[in-house]
Structures are given as structure tokens and as C-alpha cells.
Amino acid sequence: MNKDQEALFAKIKEAICSSIECSSVRKKAIKVTTPYLDWMGAQVSLYVTEEGRITDGGQTLNQISSLRVVEDFEYWPYKLDYFERYNIQQIRGSLDLCYLDSPDGILKYIQGISRLPTFFEAKPISAIEDKFPQTVRRAILDTLITDYPERPRDDPIGWALKLTKPRSIKLDGITIHSDMSPSNENRLIQIISHANSSASDKRQHVASKLLDPLLWRRVNPQVELFAVVYDLSKYPNESQNLLEQEADRIFEMKNEMARLRVAEAVAEL
Amino acid sequence: MIEGGPLELTPCPYCSDEDAVNLDAHRVSSEILPGHYADKLHISGYYVEYEGFKIYVKPDGFDYLLMAHQSHSGPFRAVDGRRLDDHPHFHELDFFHRINGAPGKRRPVPPSLKAGMNSAELLEAFLNHYYFSDGRLNAIEMPSKKAVQKGLEEFYE
Numbered sequence: 001m002n003k004d005q006e007a008l009f010a011k012i013k014e015a016i017c018s019s020i021e022c023s024s025v026r027k028k029a030i031k032v033t034t035p036y037l038d039w040m041g042a043q044v045s046l047y048v049t050e051e052g053r054i055t056d057g058g059q060t061l062n063q064i065s066s067l068r069v070v071e072d073f074e075y076w077p078y079k080l081d082y083f084e085r086y087n088i089q090q091i092r093g094s095l096d097l098c099y100l101d102s103p104d105g106i107l108k109y110i111q112g113i114s115r116l117p118t119f120f121e122a123k124p125i126s127a128i129e130d131k132f133p134q135t136v137r138r139a140i141l142d143t144l145i146t147d148y149p150e151r152p153r154d155d156p157i158g159w160a161l162k163l164t165k166p167r168s169i170k171l172d173g174i175t176i177h178s179d180m181s182p183s184n185e186n187r188l189i190q191i192i193s194h195a196n197s198s199a200s201d202k203r204q205h206v207a208s209k210l211l212d213p214l215l216w217r218r219v220n221p222q223v224e225l226f227a228v229v230y231d232l233s234k235y236p237n238e239s240q241n242l243l244e245q246e247a248d249r250i251f252e253m254k255n256e257m258a259r260l261r262v263a264e265a266v267a268e269l
Numbered sequence: 270m271i272e273g274g275p276l277e278l279t280p281c282p283y284c285s286d287e288d289a290v291n292l293d294a295h296r297v298s299s300e301i302l303p304g305h306y307a308d309k310l311h312i313s314g315y316y317v318e319y320e321g322f323k324i325y326v327k328p329d330g331f332d333y334l335l336m337a338h339q340s341h342s343g344p345f346r347a348v349d350g351r352r353l354d355d356h357p358h359f360h361e362l363d364f365f366h367r368i369n370g371a372p373g374k375r376r377p378v379p380p381s382l383k384a385g386m387n388s389a390e391l392l393e394a395f396l397n398h399y400y401f402s403d404g405r406l407n408a409i410e411m412p413s414k415k416a417v418q419k420g421l422e423e424f425y426e
Contacts, residue, residue: 018339024342027318041331047319057320058289064314065281066293066314069385086333092283124273125272125293126295138279138282
């Protein structure tokens with residue numbers, strides 16, 4: 001190293017070291033702000049809790065959730081390798097530092113949490129769409145993870161995601177769709193939306209939702225149809241009668257306990 | 270204009286804090302920004318356990334243009350010259366006052382931002398201040414509180 005290189009190296013080192021800041025934040029934690037920028041151009045921050053835990057405060061997984069890529073993250077084949085490589089452990093909703101054995105481990109952790117959301121393509125809501133099916137899936141996912149007593153100890157989030165994702169069943173020449181994937185493979189969950197559409201659209205939507213179970217029942221009489229609707233009275237009488245006749249159970253999400261009942265219907269055999 | 274219908278705050282799937290909410294990303298169309306920003310702009314929001322709710326607007330593949338923070342760690346100077354401590358504020362890039370070629374930062378604190386405001390009030394103030402419209406007729410509401418069953422903490426350990 002010549003003198004010029006040495007002087008420049010010293011400047012770079014000083015610039016990096018002098019840019020780290022520390023401040024007090026909520027819950028008696030401290031915030032450490034690094035000079036590096038994350039995927040959105042904001043300074044990377046981490047938190048040291050009162051108990052001495054180094055954590056991201058839940059921001060990384062909440063960003064992933066708000067970008068609507070939770071499923072992509074949960075099924076990401078590199079997830080465990082990435083956590084291992086970047087010294088990260090997931091504690092509930094936070095990504096915490098795993099080992100504090102060496103300075104290298106802290107730097108890996110900082111790089112790991114700041115880069116993670118860039119591996120998933122954001123899915124912003126982009127057009128006027130009926131959000132009821134998405135709202136129901138999120139509510140049931142949330143109920144399965146937090147309130148359902150029989151949830152597994154090991155990876156409850158992955159388990160809940162599997163149950164709430166849509167399912168396709170291939171029959172001879174046709175494909176049957178279910179809006180969720182209940183444990184009971186003979187059960188179809190159909191989410192009835194279009195509550196704000198015209199009466200004719202509602203009729204058409206309800207009829208289309210009942211077609212798949214009717215077709216499936218031709219080859220499998222054991223098929224159960226569970227319908228999830230916000231408020232049945234908002235649909236034309238003809239559609240209400242059709243649903244009551246064909247569905248084995250109807251859950252109205254306007255009722256407080258409906259979330260738990262649907263979660264049971266999805267999780268139980 | 271915000272696409273995809275009115276914005277709604279949703280409970281964080283992983284957090285137990287009562288005021289922990291996220292805002293699902295929505296595409297935003299803009300007639301003011303040049304196409305390479307406007308064609309792929311989105312608004313989103315997330316919760317941080319130690320700092321509260323944050324909102325940002327950014328184009329895909331580039332840095333944020335606007336942010337809103339429920340809190341600030343340490344004192345800061347607002348655009349109007351006031352020196353504030355841990356106060357809700359907006360954060361915007363200042364293309365007219367560049368530092369070494371890069372846009373500077375401004376922290377506007379309009380009267381609609383009040384200490385102790387919740388996430389819904391912060392989002393409402395942000396949309397109004399920057400003239401974002403999502404077709405909403407009613408005020409933004411906090412999501413209903415989750416009833417978390419107690420005594421099951423060991424399942425998460």
C-alpha cells in the first residue's frame with residue numbers, strides 16, 4: 001500500500017465508522033443506524049433490546065407481508081440456507097441475530113436483513129378487485145396461527161399457509177377449484193364474494209361457485225361443500241336458496257365466531 | 270390516484286402489539302412524475318416494534334420517494350424550522366437542494382401530524398398532505414383488535 005492508498009483507506013474507514021449512530025427508542029431498546037442503505041434506499045437499522053437481544057424489530061417480515069409475498073417467502077427453497085448464511089434466526093415475527101461470536105457475524109446479519117425483501121417480487125394491488133377472498137384467507141391464516149388450539153408447534157405459519165392456499169383437483173378433462181386447501185381432501189371451501197356487484201352478477205357468481213362441487217359429486221359422492229360468505233342476506237333469494245340447498249355448511253363472516261369455525265373446517269378432518 | 274380500491278390497514282400476522290398494523294401494497298398512478306417513476310409506483314406500510322408504523326411510496330427497482338414515520342429517534346428539524354423530538358413526520362426527497370448531486374431530505378410536519386396519533390390517523394394525514402386519492406368516502410379505521418388466546422405462549426417457543 002502506498003501513502004495515497006493508505007490515506008484513502010483511512011478516510012474510508014473513518015467515514016464508515018463515524019457514520020454509525022445510536023439512539024433510544026420505544027420499550028427501552030436502542031436503535032443502531034448503519035451507514036448502509038437497504039432495498040428501498042433507507043438506512044439499515046437494527047435494535048438492541050433491554051434484554052440484550054439484537055433484532056430487526058419485525059420490520060423485515062412486516063415488509064414482506066405488506067408487499068404481499070408472504071407465501072413466496074414461506075416456500076422459498078433457500079430460506080433456511082439464507083438464515084444460516086446470514087446468521088439470522090426467526091423468533092416469532094422478528095429476525096434476530098443468531099450468534100454473536102465474531103464481528104463478521106454481525107455484519108452478515110446486517111446484510112442479510114437488509115437484502116431479504118429484494119428476493120421477492122412485490123405484488124401491489126393494481127386494479128379494482130374484489131378483496132373478500134383475500135380478506136378471508138388472511139383472517140383464517142391469522143386465526144390458525146394465533147387462536148387455533150391444535151396448531152402444530154413446528155412451523156405453524158407454513159402449516160397455516162398450506163391450508164389456506166387455493167387447491168386444484170384434476171378430474172377427467174376438467175379441473176375443480178377450491179378456494180382453500182382443507183385437511184379433509186373431500187371438502188371444498190368456496191368463498192362467495194361479489195357482494196357489491198349487481199344482482200345478476202351475484203347470481204352468476206354463486207352459480208359458478210356451485211358448479212365445481214356438483215361436477216365433483218358426480219364421481220365422488222363423499223364431497224362436502226362449505227361456503228364462506230360475508231352476509232348471505234345481501235344476495236338474491238334465488239342464490240340464497242341455491243346455496244342453502246347445495247352447501248353442507250355456510251359460514252357468514254359477519255358473525256364474530258365465524259373465523260374460528262372456518263379455521264376448524266379447514267384444519268379438521 | 271391509488272389503484273385497487275380504498276386502502277385498508279391489516280393486523281400484522283406476526284406481532285402481538287395492539288397497534289401493530291401493515292398496509293398492503295397498492296399501485297399508484299401519477300400524472301406529475303415522469304413515466305419511469307409513475308408507471309411502477311406503489312404505496313405500502315409496515316410496523317416496527319420499536320418505532321411504530323412507517324409508510325413509503327417508491328417505484329419498483331428504485332429508492333423511496335416519500336415516507337411517513339410515526340416516531341423519530343432523537344431530535345430533528347422540521348421544514349418550517351421547528352426543532353422536534355420523537356414526533357410523527359413525513360420524509361421526502363428534496364430535488365431542489367442536492368447534496369453532492371443526490372437529492373437532500375426534508376421533513377415536513379403539517380398541523381395534521383400530532384404526537385401520539387395512531388397508524389390510521391398517520392395514513393389519513395399522509396394521503397391528504399400529498400393529495401393521494403383512493404376513492405374513499407369514510408375515514409380510515411384501525412383494524413379490529415385480535416382476540417389472542419392466553420396460555421399458549423409455549424407453542425411459539
